[in-house]
Amino acid sequence: MEKLAAQLRTTPQWLQYGTGFIEDTNHRLSFYDDQPSDIVEIPIYNAQLAAGSGVWATDENIIGTMSFPRSWITANGLPMAGLAIAEASGDSMHPSIKDGDTLLIDTNQKKPSSGQVFAFANGDAELRVKRLSKRMDGMWVIRSDNSDPAYMDETISPQDVQTLHIIGRVVKVIGNI
DSSP, X not given: OHHHHHHTTSOHHHHHHSOEEEEOTTSOEEEEOSOGGGEEEEEEEEEEEESSSOEEOOOOOEEEEEEEEHHHHHHTTOOSSSEEEEEEXXXXXXXXXXXXXXXXXXXXXXXXXXXXEEEEEOXXXXXXXXXXXXXXXXXXXXXXXXXXXXXOOEEEOHHHHHHSEEEEEEEEEEOOO
16 A cells, blocks of 8 residues: 555555545645545556456456545546546556556546557457557558567558447556566
């Protein structure tokens, strides 16, 4: 909890109870009351998104929530509804996303956008996190950020990209240095 609090520039007390001091995006300390209107609870899903060769999804239940200040969500241009949290597993997205990183996903953004990182399920219900890039010929590339040759690009047609079950766009990565 302390590592996550440090990454978010807040305190474990704020993350757990939504009270106390939190540093805002302008790097000034502010006091937030424990009023419900100041806090947005984002669901944490018991699902690992494969940033490697793949992790089979067997249970996507909500296992808890993480509290974020409403002002932080607004300052980062994120919606108040439709955010979700899941864990990355594997190293194919290294250095952008490391094994065990916490991913904040905007589930409102389901349309592929070239160059962006998305969480999605393929036809086998395998949950993945990869960068989607559109080529000039209209084909899409599912790409890992890791330059290791073990992580080869996958090319899919515009029709096939429509069959991906896009969970949402990864909008923030919360992890350790």
